[in-house]
Amino acid sequence: MLINGERVGAIEGRTFAVSDPATGEMVASLPFGGVEDVRAAVDAAETALPGWAGRSPRDRAHVLTSAARIIRERVPVLARTLTREQGKPLREATDEIRGTANVFEYYAGLGSAFRDEFHRIAPDLDAQVLRQPIGVCAAVIPWNMPALLFAWKAAPALLCGNSLVLKPASTAPLTPLALAGILHEAGLPRGLLNVVTGSGDVAGEALVRERRVRKISFTGSTGTGRRVLALAAAEIKRVTLELGGSDPMIVCEDADLDRAVAGAVAGRYYNCGQVCTAVKRLFVHEAIADEFTRRLVNSVGRLTIGHGLEPATKMGPLNSIEALERIKGLVDETRERESGRVIIGGGRPGKGGNFYEPTVVTDVAEDSRLLSEEVFGPVMPLVRVKDLDEAIARANRSPFGLGASVWTRNPSYMREATRRLEAGIVWLNLHLKVPPEVPFGGTKQSGLGRENGIQALEAWSEAKTVLLRD
Numbered sequence: 001m002l003i004n005g006e007r008v009g010a011i012e013g014r015t016f017a018v019s020d021p022a023t024g025e026m027v028a029s030l031p032f033g034g035v036e037d038v039r040a041a042v043d044a045a046e047t048a049l050p051g052w053a054g055r056s057p058r059d060r061a062h063v064l065t066s067a068a069r070i071i072r073e074r075v076p077v078l079a080r081t082l083t084r085e086q087g088k089p090l091r092e093a094t095d096e097i098r099g100t101a102n103v104f105e106y107y108a109g110l111g112s113a114f115r116d117e118f119h120r121i122a123p124d125l126d127a128q129v130l131r132q133p134i135g136v137c138a139a140v141i142p143w144n145m146p147a148l149l150f151a152w153k154a155a156p157a158l159l160c161g162n163s164l165v166l167k168p169a170s171t172a173p174l175t176p177l178a179l180a181g182i183l184h185e186a187g188l189p190r191g192l193l194n195v196v197t198g199s200g201d202v203a204g205e206a207l208v209r210e211r212r213v214r215k216i217s218f219t220g221s222t223g224t225g226r227r228v229l230a231l232a233a234a235e236i237k238r239v240t241l242e243l244g245g246s247d248p249m250i251v252c253e254d255a256d257l258d259r260a261v262a263g264a265v266a267g268r269y270y271n272c273g274q275v276c277t278a279v280k281r282l283f284v285h286e287a288i289a290d291e292f293t294r295r296l297v298n299s300v301g302r303l304t305i306g307h308g309l310e311p312a313t314k315m316g317p318l319n320s321i322e323a324l325e326r327i328k329g330l331v332d333e334t335r336e337r338e339s340g341r342v343i344i345g346g347g348r349p350g351k352g353g354n355f356y357e358p359t360v361v362t363d364v365a366e367d368s369r370l371l372s373e374e375v376f377g378p379v380m381p382l383v384r385v386k387d388l389d390e391a392i393a394r395a396n397r398s399p400f401g402l403g404a405s406v407w408t409r410n411p412s413y414m415r416e417a418t419r420r421l422e423a424g425i426v427w428l429n430l431h432l433k434v435p436p437e438v439p440f441g442g443t444k445q446s447g448l449g450r451e452n453g454i455q456a457l458e459a460w461s462e463a464k465t466v467l468l469r470d
């Protein structure tokens, strides 16, 4: 844990283990935070708040700039830590750490865009709109992108003058702890960013309930998001929710097939399928479905599975035994109910750890859980459609609405799909890419509010309107 700038143990002295998902080996033992630890973290955040809130945005931005520089200097060591606790291939971990530095740099640059507004309403009536910090805020993040999501929350929260208590996922807390340490090295005053390690149901819940926490930014599953929203309702806390997704990818009959296959493989199997905006349902036009499937299987068959630290590895293990069992259960059920045909993968390679083969399922029944639930692992359900209209209708038949991609060269298909798809982000001839410069978030049960972009500054501050008559 990191409270008031110091690494500390839990008040009750309990600990928990972080393990390597590829081997089961213990990587670290960390303090298991309880209600009292959360209270101490919020005390520290409350004490540190006024000094930081009183500084200029440019001053606060300096800290983010220095943090980005230190992160860049330490990419190799941070990436190794990330791979050890999370499982992803070192190349993907390296990308994530670089992306984390980009986010800090982006928000540092916005320091100068963070301005109060002035309006002359009438000759004798002036108005100001002040952007003020919200106060002590909470961030709860998952394990799939623990570095990037740390940055998405910490960078705008701190730039806006708030203080923060962050609860990382219990299976990937080491990279967030290292990043919090770097922010302090970069000059962040103590108490402004505290990290309470431990479980979601104890530390996470205590943090969300803490009366003095004014805003909660949560990324995780839709089920937990619903719980967070209900708890926040008691005191009308501000809430941003980035939740689950079941992103459709639509491949039209005129698509560049090689690009589309490469996009599907990266979109589904990157991070072992554990990305909120992964390609989770694939809709392919029937005229090209056979050829597309042949090329897809060929490409999936070449994904080398292994420990993330081995250079040849293209896909690592799932992050936890629970995640593995869930994925295995979904594929086993598909076979038992004959609600789909597993054409590649569908088993565990004999490697120990939480490995599961990259899998493709065709002829998926309409009521299959592979289509109605979020499949958070390397399993791709492929559905044939007769035209774009059917693809869009089926894509929208989901409680989720995070991202969606369309692969076509036809501008009218692009316009039609962009307008009708129920999603917070639409990609045309790409998938997965989420630059920090533009807003990101979900519609429907995929979330509430937006992160990233200049919009994030509004989500991390309160507008105070001042009217003045002379």
Ligand code: NAP
Pocket (backbone or CB within 6 Å): 140, 141, 142, 143, 144, 145, 167, 168, 169, 170, 171, 198, 199, 200, 201, 203, 204, 205, 208, 219, 220, 221, 222, 223, 224, 225, 227, 228, 241, 242, 243, 244, 245, 275, 276, 277, 374, 376, 402, 442, 446, 447
């Ligand atoms: P999760 O179970 O909801 O956990 C997310 C975080 O919430 C973890 O830190 C967890 O702690 C904590 N938590 C659990 N119960 C809590 C409670 N009652 N109160 C407060 N905090 C609690 O999600 P996950 O399964 O780890 O993560 C995968 C999910 O995240 C997927 O659904 C994915 O789509 C979603 N996701 C969404 C986005 C997005 O931007 N939309 C981005 C990435 C991931 P523990 O680790 O200790 O359980």
Ligand code: MG
Pocket (backbone or CB within 6 Å): none
């Ligand atoms: Mg969980």
